[in-house]
Amino acid sequence: MKEIVVPGDKVDGKVESYVFREGNNAYSMVLGVMDKKEGYDKIVPLNGKYFPQVEDYVIGVVTDVKRGGYVLDINSPYDAFLASRRRYDSGAVIFAKVGDVSEVRSVSLTMDKQLYDGELMEIMAVKVPRVIGKKNSMVMLITEKTKTDIYVGRNGRIWLKGGDIEKAKRAVLKIEMEAHTDGLTDRITEFLK
Amino acid sequence: MELIKNGKRIDGRKFDELRPIKIEVGVLKRADGSCFMEWGKNKVLAAVYGPRECFPKHTQNSYKAKLTYRYNMAPFSVDDRKRPGPDRRSTEISKVSREALEKVIFLEYFPRTAINVFVEVLQADAGTRCVALTAASIALADAGIPMRDVIVACAAGKVEDEIVLDLCQEEDNFGSADLPVAISPRTGQIHLMQMDGILDEEEFKKAFDMATKGCLEVHEMQKKALREKYEKIGEVYGNE
Amino acid sequence: METSEIVWEIKKDSIRKMIQSGKRSDGRALDEYRKMEFLENYIPKAQGSCLVKLGDTQVLVGIKMDVGEPYADSSDRGNLSTSCELVPLASPDFSAGPPGEESIETARVVDRGIRESKMIDFEKLCITEGEKVWTVLVDIHVLDHDGNLIDAASIAGVKALLDAYLPKIEDGKVLYTERGDKLSVREKPVSSTFASIGGKNLLDPSYEEERVMDSKFIIVTTEDGKICAMQKSGSGPYNRRDIEEMVETAIRRGKEVRKQF
Numbered sequence: 001m002k003e004i005v006v007p008g009d010k011v012d013g014k015v016e017s018y019v020f021r022e023g024n025n026a027y028s029m030v031l032g033v034m035d036k037k038e039g040y041d042k043i044v045p046l047n048g049k050y051f052p053q054v055e056d057y058v059i060g061v062v063t064d065v066k067r068g069g070y071v072l073d074i075n076s077p078y079d080a081f082l083a084s085r086r087r088y089d090s091g092a093v094i095f096a097k098v099g100d101v102s103e104v105r106s107v108s109l110t111m112d113k114q115l116y117d118g119e120l121m122e123i124m125a126v127k128v129p130r131v132i133g134k135k136n137s138m139v140m141l142i143t144e145k146t147k148t149d150i151y152v153g154r155n156g157r158i159w160l161k162g163g164d165i166e167k168a169k170r171a172v173l174k175i176e177m178e179a180h181t182d183g184l185t186d187r188i189t190e191f192l193k
Numbered sequence: 194m195e196l197i198k199n200g201k202r203i204d205g206r207k208f209d210e211l212r213p214i215k216i217e218v219g220v221l222k223r224a225d226g227s228c229f230m231e232w233g234k235n236k237v238l239a240a241v242y243g244p245r246e247c248f249p250k251h252t253q254n255s256y257k258a259k260l261t262y263r264y265n266m267a268p269f270s271v272d273d274r275k276r277p278g279p280d281r282r283s284t285e286i287s288k289v290s291r292e293a294l295e296k297v298i299f300l301e302y303f304p305r306t307a308i309n310v311f312v313e314v315l316q317a318d319a320g321t322r323c324v325a326l327t328a329a330s331i332a333l334a335d336a337g338i339p340m341r342d343v344i345v346a347c348a349a350g351k352v353e354d355e356i357v358l359d360l361c362q363e364e365d366n367f368g369s370a371d372l373p374v375a376i377s378p379r380t381g382q383i384h385l386m387q388m389d390g391i392l393d394e395e396e397f398k399k400a401f402d403m404a405t406k407g408c409l410e411v412h413e414m415q416k417k418a419l420r421e422k423y424e425k426i427g428e429v430y431g432n433e
Numbered sequence: 434m435e436t437s438e439i440v441w442e443i444k445k446d447s448i449r450k451m452i453q454s455g456k457r458s459d460g461r462a463l464d465e466y467r468k469m470e471f472l473e474n475y476i477p478k479a480q481g482s483c484l485v486k487l488g489d490t491q492v493l494v495g496i497k498m499d500v501g502e503p504y505a506d507s508s509d510r511g512n513l514s515t516s517c518e519l520v521p522l523a524s525p526d527f528s529a530g531p532p533g534e535e536s537i538e539t540a541r542v543v544d545r546g547i548r549e550s551k552m553i554d555f556e557k558l559c560i561t562e563g564e565k566v567w568t569v570l571v572d573i574h575v576l577d578h579d580g581n582l583i584d585a586a587s588i589a590g591v592k593a594l595l596d597a598y599l600p601k602i603e604d605g606k607v608l609y610t611e612r613g614d615k616l617s618v619r620e621k622p623v624s625s626t627f628a629s630i631g632g633k634n635l636l637d638p639s640y641e642e643e644r645v646m647d648s649k650f651i652i653v654t655t656e657d658g659k660i661c662a663m664q665k666s667g668s669g670p671y672n673r674r675d676i677e678e679m680v681e682t683a684i685r686r687g688k689e690v691r692k693q694f
Contacts, residue, residue, distance in 0.1 A: 004420040007334055008342035008379045020299075020341065027379070029299060029339035031419055046423055047226065048337025049244055051303075061439045073439040077244045077306040091442060104255050104304050120443055126337065157440075180423065221577045222489040223524050223640075236476065238576060240522035263529055265520060268572040269479040269495025272609050277518050277572070278531065311522035313574070315493060316476045 002180060003034040005043060018043040033180045046180065050076045050125035050155040052098045052107045059120070059153030060109065062092045072096075072109065075122060075155045080107035086114075093120060093159060095151050115151060118161030121169055123176040125156035130179040131172055138185065142171050145192035167192065196364055197353045203364065208357045211347075211407055216328075216418035218335050224311075226336025228418075230328040233361055234318035236270075239328035241336040243308035258303035262291035264325055266314040286322045293326060293346075293375045293385035299339040308338060319365035320348050323373050326385065331415055335422075343415050344384055346375035347407035349400040351392060356399045358407045370396070374404040378412040381405075445645045452630045458641065459488075464682045466584075466637045469693060471592055480609075481597025481616065485589035488639060489579035494589035495572045496597045496616075500607055503559070503566040511558020511566040515544035517573035517586065524578035524640075538666065540573060543587045543624070545662040546653035547571070550622035552594065557617040560602065567599060569616070580640040583651055587624035592694060594618055622661055623690045625683035626651045629669050634679055636686060650676070652683040656691065660684075 005011060005028040011019060012026065019026045032045040052058070052074065060072030060080055069083040072094060082096060092114055099110035123131070132139050132152055143150055148163030160168050171192055178184055196203050206212070212233030221227040224240035231237075247253045264286045268275050279287075291310070298308065310333065312325040323346035330343045350360045351370040360368055370390025376383055392400060448458065455463065467488030476482035481496030503510060517540035521527045532540075547553065558567040571594070573586045594616060601613040628638035628646035635642055643649070647669030653662035660680060665671065 004423050006343055006416050006419050007340040008377070018339070027341070029341075030337055031334040031423075033423070045337050047335065049225075061443065063439055075440075077246050077303065091439070093443070119447065120440055122440060221491070221522070222579055223577055224522055227522075234478065238522065242521075242525055245525070263521065265529075267493070267495060267518070267574045268516070268570070269476055269482065269497050269574075272478065274497040274499060274570055274572075277516060279529075309521070311520065313520055313522060313576070315495075315574070316478050318478075 002182070004031070004046075005034050006031050011043065012041050015041050015043060018045060044180065045126045047124065048126050050074070052076055052078060052080065052101050052105070052155070054098050054101055056098045056154040058096060058098060058109070058155040059115070059151060059157035059159055060094050060096060060155075062088050062090050062094065065090065074107065075125070075157055076107075078105045078107055080109050082109040082112055084112050086112065088114065093118075095153065095159070115159045118149070118159050119165060119169070121158050121160070121172065123156050123158065123172060125154065127176045127179040128152060128154050128156055130184065131158070131175050133185070138175065138188065141185075141189065142168050142192065146171070194363065194367060196367060197355055202352070202357060204361055208355055209403055209406070211359050211410060212361065214411065214414055216331065216414060218331055218418050218422040224332070224336075226332040226334070226338070228328040228331035228335060230324055232320065232324045232327075233359070234316060235314070235321055235324045236316040237312060237314050237321065237324045237328050239310065239312045239325060239332040241308065241310050241329070241332045241338065243336070243338070244303040244306035245309075247305060247307035253305045255304050257300035258298075258306045258308045260291055260295055260298060260300060260308050260310070262287050262294065262310040262312070262329070264290060264312050264314070264322065266317060266321070270314045270317045286325070289385055289387065290322065290326050290329070293344060294329070294333070297340050297342055297344055297377060297384065298333065299341070302339060317362075319360050319362040320373070322346070323348050323375070326375050327411060327415065331419060334419055342377040342379045343412065343419070344375055344377050345408045345412040345415060346373060346385060347404050347411055348373040349404035349407065351390060351396060351400065356396055356403060358403045370400070372397070372400045372404055374401065374408065376405060376408045378409055441644055444641075448641065448645050449631050452633055452635065452642075455633075457635065459639065463633060464636045464686060466686065466690065467639070469588070469690070471693070473592065473596055478610075480600060481593040483589045483592040483596070484576075485585050485592065487581060487585040487588070487637065489577060490581060490585045490640075491575075491577035492582060492585040492589050493574045493576055494586065494593045495574065496593050497570040497572065498599055499568045499570060500560065500565055501568050503563065507555070508563040509559045510555035511553075512555070512568040513544065513548055513553060513571065514568060515540045515547070515571040515573070515590070517543070517575070519575050519578075519582075523575045527578070538664070539583050539586055542583055542651055542653075542662060542664050543571070543573060543590050546587050546622045546624055547590060547594065549661040550620040550653070550655045552591070552618050552620040552622060554617040554619060569594070569597075578640060580638045580643045581626050584624045584626045584637060587622070587653065588690065591621060591623070595621070595694060621656050621691050621694050622653050623687035624651060624653045625679075625686055627679050627682075629667075629671065629675075634675055636682060650679055652680055654684045654687040658684050658688075
């Protein structure tokens, strides 16, 4: 049984993310699910916007062209800047890595790659890890069964191309809806048959 | 009008009894977080957008998110139809409510953004500012906004010669004091307090105690409602 | 889950393409309303009220009655006044402030549908000729915007009026909290809004469809199949045949909606 925590609930001192400490105690910052796995506890938020973290792979869309680079919308309250010599038009869909996040949350992207054609969908950023799965297992399962090319951005954006794209999209939406439950992998496997 | 008769209040409640409360979490599609509350005859809808880009840009704060709180009453929410738009009372309530949340939300995590809280009173029956703030807290949690606690508000007052909890409209109209309070249940700290009427020191302490107890009772309902929303999905799709 | 502005631009083309082939993203036919739900007497303190859910759009209408002086040219008749608030919690695009043109247009189109259909018997709203009459105040409060606010508001307004009552008058005093006579109504206008997308006209547009549309056309029809209000809203032009087709659809679909009243 997964436990739901609300902001202010006391949690085990070993939990690292989404907690704040007062005195000797740790408390949850968010409404989330307490995931007890392999000897360590983790809080998985049930909602929230995407906040860029270094090393995240994201899917951005070019909104502005500046000197030496581009401004990208990364589905976050914060825009991102991509310094690149490649030529992109406004509206180009780019898969890139978050290289740096400054104190005022200015985001720099790197290792850009343009994604052509295909369809873009958006889900809650907090659900993305479930879509990816342990060691990419979930996204590989969808690709295998639908033959759809899929790029998953940690910022909640997913790019799909080819194959049974409608089925792939529905599978992603199903994962988003049921992300915090157990037995999801089996249900998705069943769904994709 | 007899407000207190045989130890019971005009609506049959005991002195320290809350009105019936119903809470629904996540009732709106467009908002990032939302909560609908029925508290006695009050019907209040709270919604949160954010953190989102802060416009106009010159109002952005480089160190933290800008928090706004807008308390608004629908024209049909009160007995005498209210003209649409903010009035002085709504403006004051919005200010003290925003201030109640400012040290609870981790605003410093989201520099340059805005967090906007909107509360609509759809039907009013006294204590709306408490219902509004209580619902807003839930909506903020529903939106995934990090906070130190889910704060809660409740009022106590004086009716005839008794200190009572959670005044209804008749008691508010004909009573002699009203004390709305918002607390962080975890720390016991007070984040909102207002008072109008006349209370001596003893009466004030009694009312303060009563309002605080009421807050803690309502807080249990807040937590239950938040948990239930997600537990329900778990039930349908299987939990071990 | 809010879709960002920029992704809308990208989605526009694929949504328009889909509509060209006669398909809507929620699987509806081009002339089909979304599921409609009515929560009657939602605000018991008001003299009438109804919350309408049209798909995910939610609009609440409250009716208040007020006593006042009649207008000089209608000394034996009561009045109707309709207003609309697009409160910021309903959509990230709405901001606080005085009513803008969308809010005012919504109120006025809903008002026309009620007024021109002769739904309210204004003569029955006269208390003392030349001195005291009832004014019916219809207040539209939009709570969740997933498209087609006008139909949702109009349907909620009509339903609220159908169940509304006048406050009691005792010894010349109005007792707002006591129920008097039922409001005398004699029509049930139904509003039908069509979004024009690539030459196709879609009934009851969702928010997504409104984002990509060229224009909007609203037709309000009465019980006996007549038209009592119309509005072209938006800049895209129409041709005559399309308008006549929409009229035919509005009358037909209007009858079905009216059955739910």
